[in-house]
Amino acid sequence: MPELPEVETTRRGLLAYAHGQRLITAVVRDHRLRWPVPDDLPDRVAGRPLLALDRRAKYLLFRLGGDDVDTLILHLGMSGSLRVVDSTVAPDKHDHIDLVLANGRSIRLRDPRRFGSVHLEQGDAAQHFLLRTLGPEPLGDAFDDDHLFRLSRNRRVCVKDFIMNAHTVVGVGNIYANEALYRAGIHPFRQAGRISRERYRRLSAEIRAVLAEAIERGGTTLRDFVSGEGQPGYFAQELSVYGRGDEPCPACGVPIRMQRRGQRASYFCPTCQR
């Protein structure tokens, strides 16, 4: 579920319900996430106001006030989702953590595969070991063709892996890597170091565009999201190639090709992408 646009959608959805609220405690039913949930999480969130909810890459940053400002860092992994529920609602099988709010509701983390994680960082969360080495935000000023071009020189890795690497740019997952490369007319398996500055100009613009469009679509599902009704891929109809193997390319009609590399599927048009 969570690519950058959906993490951002989650952030915006939570804001209305949680901003300015005080946390009573955290309930940890299963601490076995991607990284062990800190044992002192309940103690350290108890009584603290939620000052802000930010995002860095696919991490949500809950800024906790009090004598110091600490940050609760949360990643949704592959299968994680957050819902605002009435605190009296019984948790489901994979509802591992509740952040219990003073207003009678809880922010509830569900994560069947447990690839998500929760951390606490004192002071500057950007210095957390998982955040420290991340590349620029794709929708921020530091990300452009120049950045991609310079970083890619002498790199033999294929461009799809290059843009999915969080040291290059954050937030580009498998879906949007495929989509951005299709829109930019670049073959996913081309070596990153053998792509011109001009083509990186196009690629950086398309990465930005596809993420921004998806966030916009996510906005329409905010209500469904917080009301816990669940929501299937709202952006799915907009996808040109992802998951569309053997379907005709929207531009030229040639069947979209699906090819597996490592453990990930790549989708591309063999004629439009070079």
Added chain:
DNA sequence: CCGACAACCTGTGAGC
């Protein structure tokens, strides 16, 4: 440093 790959988990759907 670089690049390829395995690993961490559970749920789901296809095929038999």
Added chain:
DNA sequence: TGCTCACAGGTTGTCG
């Protein structure tokens, strides 16, 4: 119906 297998939106760690 039930079994087995392949696969899924992410990221870290290891090895050559």
